[in-house]
Amino acid sequence: MTNANDPAAEHLDVLIVGAGISGIDAAYHLQKRCPGKSWLILEARDAIGGTWDLFRYPGIRSDSDMYTLGFPFRPWEGEKAIADGAAIRAYVEDTAREFGIYEHIRFGDRVVSAAWSSAEARWTVETGAGARFTCAFLYLGSGYYDYAQGYRPSWPGEEAYRGRIVHPQHWPDDLDCAGTKVVVIGSGATAVTLVPALAQDAAHVTMLQRSPSYIVSRPSRDGFARGLQRWLPIGIADKATRWKNVLLGMFFFSRSRKRPERVRATLLRLVAAQLPADYDVERDFAPAYNPWDQRVCLVPDGDLFAAINAGTVSIATDTIARFTETGLALASGKALEADIVVTATGLDVKLLGGIALSVDGAPVNPAERFNYKGMMLSDVPNLALAFGYTNASWTLKCDLTARYVCRLLRHMDRGGHAICVPRLDGARIERLPMLDFSSGYVQRAAAILPGQGPDAPWRVHQNYLKDLVALRFRAVEDGVLAFGKARG
Numbered sequence: 020m021t022n023a024n025d026p027a028a029e030h031l032d033v034l035i036v037g038a039g040i041s042g043i044d045a046a047y048h049l050q051k052r053c054p055g056k057s058w059l060i061l062e063a064r065d066a067i068g069g070t071w072d073l074f075r076y077p078g079i080r081s082d083s084d085m086y087t088l089g090f091p092f093r094p095w096e097g098e099k100a101i102a103d104g105a106a107i108r109a110y111v112e113d114t115a116r117e118f119g120i121y122e123h124i125r126f127g128d129r130v131v132s133a134a135w136s137s138a139e140a141r142w143t144v145e146t147g148a149g150a151r152f153t154c155a156f157l158y159l160g161s162g163y164y165d166y167a168q169g170y171r172p173s174w175p176g177e178e179a180y181r182g183r184i185v186h187p188q189h190w191p192d193d194l195d196c197a198g199t200k201v202v203v204i205g206s207g208a209t210a211v212t213l214v215p216a217l218a219q220d221a222a223h224v225t226m227l228q229r230s231p232s233y234i235v236s237r238p239s240r241d242g243f244a245r246g247l248q249r250w251l252p253i254g255i256a257d258k259a260t261r262w263k264n265v266l267l268g269m270f271f272f273s274r275s276r277k278r279p280e281r282v283r284a285t286l287l288r289l290v291a292a293q294l295p296a297d298y299d300v301e302r303d304f305a306p307a308y309n310p311w312d313q314r315v316c317l318v319p320d321g322d323l324f325a326a327i328n329a330g331t332v333s334i335a336t337d338t339i340a341r342f343t344e345t346g347l348a349l350a351s352g353k354a355l356e357a358d359i360v361v362t363a364t365g366l367d368v369k370l371l372g373g374i375a376l377s378v379d380g381a382p383v384n385p386a387e388r389f390n391y392k393g394m395m396l397s398d399v400p401n402l403a404l405a406f407g408y409t410n411a412s413w414t415l416k417c418d419l420t421a422r423y424v425c426r427l428l429r430h431m432d433r434g435g436h437a438i439c440v441p442r443l444d445g446a447r448i449e450r451l452p453m454l455d456f457s458s459g460y461v462q463r464a465a466a467i468l469p470g471q472g473p474d475a476p477w478r479v480h481q482n483y484l485k486d487l488v489a490l491r492f493r494a495v496e497d498g499v500l501a502f503g504k505a506r507g
Contacts, residue, residue, distance in 0.1 A: 031057045033428070034144055034154035036372060038062035038124050039069020040090070040111055041405035041417035042160035045424070046120045047092055052425035060120070061146065063129035063166070063372070067115055071108040073166055076190040078216025079104035082208045082317050086244060086260040087268075087412035090114055094257035096248075100241035101319040132375040133157055135400055140437035140505035142401065155437070158424060160405040160417070161372030170365040170460065176341035176348075184360045187213060196221045200356050202347060204339070205363030206232045207458075208316050213363055215322040218331040225355055227335045227347070231306045232316045233286050236293065239319035265415065265483055272311055272410045272481075279309035286310060293324035303334040311410060313458040368464030371404065388469040390453055391441035391499070392489060393479040394420045396469055400440040409456055410481045419483075423490040430495045436502040441476070448472040453479055476500075 033049055035042050038060050049058050066072045071079075080103045081088050088107075089095035093114050097106055115121040128146040135142050144152045169188035177184070185191060187209050197220040203210050206228035218224045243263060247256035275282045283305075291300045306313070318324070326332035337349040346357040376383035378399060389397040393416065394404055403424045407413030431439055450470040454461045471479045476499055480486050496502075 028143065028151040028153045029059075030141075031059050031152060031154045033058040033156045033158055034142070034152055035060045035158045035160055036130050036374070037069060037160035037162060037405075038064075038067045038115070038126075039071070039160060039162060040088070040414055041162075041407070041421070042069070042158075043067075043111060043115050043120055044090055044414065044418050045158050045160055045405065045421040046123065047090070047114075047118055048418075048421040048425050050119070052422070053428050056428065058123065059152070060124040061128060061130055061144075061152075062124055062126050063147075063161075065127045067112045067121070067124065067126075068108040069111075069162060071104050071111060074104060074188065074190075076187040076209070076213055076216075077196075078212045080212060080319070081107060082212075082314075083412040084241065084264050085110075086241065086257060087264050088414050090414070091258075091261065091418055093117070094253050096253065099239045099319075100244065101237070101239040101317070130161075130372065130374050132377075133402075134380075135376075135378045135402075137379050137400070137438065138506045140401070156401045156403075156424070156428065158403050158405070158421075159371055159374070161374075163368055163370060163406060164366040164460070165369040165373070168367060169362075170367045170463070171362055172364055174339050174342055176343060179344050180342040180346075180360070181344050182346070182358050182360060184362060186362050186364075188366075194359070196359060198222050199358035200346075201225070201359045201361060202227050202355050202357040203361045203363050204228075205361075205365070206230065206316075207363065207365060208314065209365075210363040211316045211318055211323050213361060214332055215318070215326040217361075218326045218329075221331070224326075224332050225335055225357075226332065227337065227339070227349075227355065228303075229336075229338050231302075231304050231336060232313065233283075233306060233310050234290060234304060234316045234318055234323065235286060236289070236318050236321040236324065265411070268411050269483065275310040282310045286315075290324070293321050294327060298327075303336050313456060314409060365458075365460045368460055368467065370464075370467060370469075376402075385469045386467050389441075389443065389448070389450070389477050390469045390471050390479050392423070392476045393486065394423065394490075395441050397441050397443045397477075400438050408481055408483070409454055409461075411483060415483050416486060419486050419490045426490075427495055431502065434502060435504070437505045438501075438503040440501050440503075441499055442501045448474075448477060455481070 033056055035045050042060050081101055084100040085095040085102050128148045131147050133142050133144045141153045141155055142157045169186050171186055196217050199221050201217050201221045201224045203214050204227050214224050214226045244260040247259055287300055290304045337351050340348045340350045347355045370385050405417040405420050407416045453468045453471050
C-alpha cells in the first residue's frame with residue numbers, strides 16, 4: 020500500500036519495530052484481534068529472535084522459566100523450563116512461521132527516525148537503508164539495550180596485558196578456552212551463566228566480583244509442569260504452570276520487600292547448604308543491598324555451586340587495581356593469572372532502539388516524558404513501547420501491552436478516532452524514576468529514561484495482577500488518554 024502524499028512510502032496501519040519475542044507477540048495479537056489492519060515488522064538484524072539471536076556466549080540460557088517467558092498462545096513444550104539460547108531462538112522462529120508472521124518481517128534495515136504529523140495523523144518512518152514508511156500507529160518492540168555494544172569500563176594497564184579480552188555481547192567464534200585460565204569480571208546473570216559453562220573446558224575459571232549478587236538455584240526441569248502435561252491438554256497445563264510461576268514469583272518479590280532480612284537469611288542459608296561447610300558465604304554471596312533491589316540471579320540445577328565444589332571455579336570478591344602482562348592485580352594485593360579475561364560488565368540501555376522521535380517537528384526526549392501505563396509516553400501520539408518486567412519474565416508485560424494496543428485500536432475504530440495520546444495537560448505530578456532498581460545498568464540510564472508518577476495511570480507497576488486488571492479489564496477512556504481526528 021502506497022501513501023498518496025508520498026508515493027515512495029509504503030503505508031501501513033501498524034508498523035512494528037523488532038522481531039524478538041515482543042515483536043512476534045504483538046504481530047500475533049494484531050492479526051488475530053485486528054484482522055483488517057495492515058502491518059509489517061522491521062528488524063535491524065538479519066535474523067529473528069532479538070536477544071536470543073544476538074547473544075551466543077557459552078551457556079546462554081533464559082534467566083526465568085519458559086512458561087512465563089514463552090508465548091501464552093503457543094505453549095512451551097521443551098524438556099527444560101530453563102532453556103538454552105538455541106532452543107529459545109528456534110522456538111521464536113517456529114512460532115513466527117507457524118502463525119504466518121515470518122513473511123511479514125523485513126530484515127537487515129534499522130529504523131533511524133520516526134516523525135509524527137498531527138495534520139495527517141500518521142508517522143513517517145525512515146530506515147538506515149533509505150526506505151520510508153508511513154503508519155497510523157507505531158509499536159516499538161526493539162528492546163531496552165544497545166545491540167551494537169555492551170557496557171565496557173576500562174582499567175589501568177590493559178595495553179600491557181598479553182592475553183585476550185572479550186565481552187559476552189560479542190563472543191568471538193574462534194575463542195577456545197580449553198585448558199586456559201579464565202577470569203570473568205562480573206557477578207550478574209551473564210557472569211553466573213558463563214562461569215560454569217566455561218569451566219567445562221577451561222583449566223580454571225575465576226569469577227571476579229566487586230560485590231556479590233543474590234543467587235538462587237532451581238531445577239532446570241519443572242516437575243509440576245511435566246506432571247500436568249501427562250494428564251491434561253497442553254494448553255491447560257501451560258496456563259496452570261504459568262499462573263503457578265507468576266504467583267510464586269510475586270510472592271517471593273513481595274516477601275523480599277516486606278521482610279528483606281528474612282528473605283536474605285533464607286537465600287544465604289540455601290547457598291551455604293550447597294557449598295563446603297567452611298566456605299565464607301557472607302564474603303562471596305551476601306550483597307550490601309536487600310533482595311530484589313537488584314535482580315536475583317538464577318542458576319539451574321546448582322551448576323555454579325557444583326563447579327565450585329569440583330574445584331574448577333573460584334570466586335574473588337575484590338576490585339581491580341590494574342591489568343598486568345599475565346592477568347590482574349587486585350586492590351587487596353592478590354594477583355589473578357588469566358589467559359582470557361571476560362568482561363561480563365553489563366548492558367548499555369538504549370530506549371526506543373535509538374530511534375530519533377519527533378512530534379510535529381519538535382524532537383522528543385524520552386527523559387522529559389512520563390510513562391503511561393508502562394507502555395506509552397506522555398504527549399506522544401499513536402505510539403506504544405513494549406517494556407517488560409524487571410522482577411519477572413519480560414514477556415508477561417509485553418503480552419499485556421500487545422493486547423491493550425489491540426483494544427485501543429478497536430476503540431479508535433469504533434469512535435472514528437485517528438489520534439490517541441496520553442495527556443498531562445499541564446498537570447504537575449511528582450517525578451519518580453521509571454525503574455526502582457539499584458542495578459548498575461539502570462542507574463547509568465537514569466538520565467535517559469522517562470519518569471513515572473506516584474499514581475496510576477502514570478505509575479509503572481512491577482506487578483502482573485495490577486497490570487492485568489488495568490490493561491485487560493478497565494475502560495480504555497480514563498480521562499487521561501485523549502482522542503481526536505487529523506488536523507489537516
